[in-house]
Amino acid sequence: MGEVKKQYHVMLAFASLIPSMKEMRYYGIDGKTTFTGVQSNEAGICQVQEMLHPNGLDRIILIVSEKANQPAEIKSEADRQKWQQFLDSKKKDAMSPVDFLKARISDKYEQLENIFIDIPYSENDSTRDSMNRIAEVAEHVQKVVDKVRETSENTGDVEIILHADMTGGFRYAAMMMLAIMQLSKYMGAKIGHVIYSELPPRERPNDPGRIRVIDDIHRMFDLIAGADEFQKYGSVQALE
DSSP states (O other): OOOOOOOEEEEEEEOOOOHHHHOOEOOOOOOOOEEEEHHHHHHHHHHHHHHHTTTTTTTTEEEEEEESOOOOOOOSSHHHHHHHHHHHTTTOOOOOOOHHHHHHHHHHOOTTOEEEEEEOOOOOOOOOHHHHHHHHHHHHHHHHHHHHHHHHSSSEEEEEEEEEOOOOSSSTTHHHHHHHHHHTTTTTTTEEEEEHHHHHHOOOOSSSSEEEEEEHHHHHHHHHHHHHHHEEEEEEETTT
């Protein structure tokens, strides 16, 4: 029986903005545990952290838009009061949505405070620029993979696993994330859990939302690649 490999868990998320200061509740994947979050990324990150108990995440890579990196603008009066209370608790005059996300996660899991990496993204990027940004994010994943292997006594004993939260960001962010994950597979990273935080139905807005694990959707890419491999070369290895 072979030795169990050491696992290094990386999570990728497109940092969302702060539409309101409402604390949303979400059922976890077991249908019983609940997670809370103001930003859409919060609950998903917490879910993966709990799934990886007791060791948890080793690195969180955030794709950060220009707006998510600027001081947050809170619209409603009630929300502004809650926002000010949060700023006061952190002894800050202002805070960006991405810094708010980090603070919220660190409050819940102190060990995650210093594991974030920010990768800037412009809302005005053209399609070509977006493709370059995908390559840039994939390069950061590669650097993480290389660094882990450099610090490991035996590179064969460590397994880098990439998880993703598909909830935040622009409408096309999910496509970017899937592309990055596919590229990461060729860099030696194994695909872990793909998470999506689903809001409650409109007819029951006070009900908790639900965190979905959508790993099988990502595996469809492998199935398609396998079908293509079979058509071109007659190989059934990927399909199997």
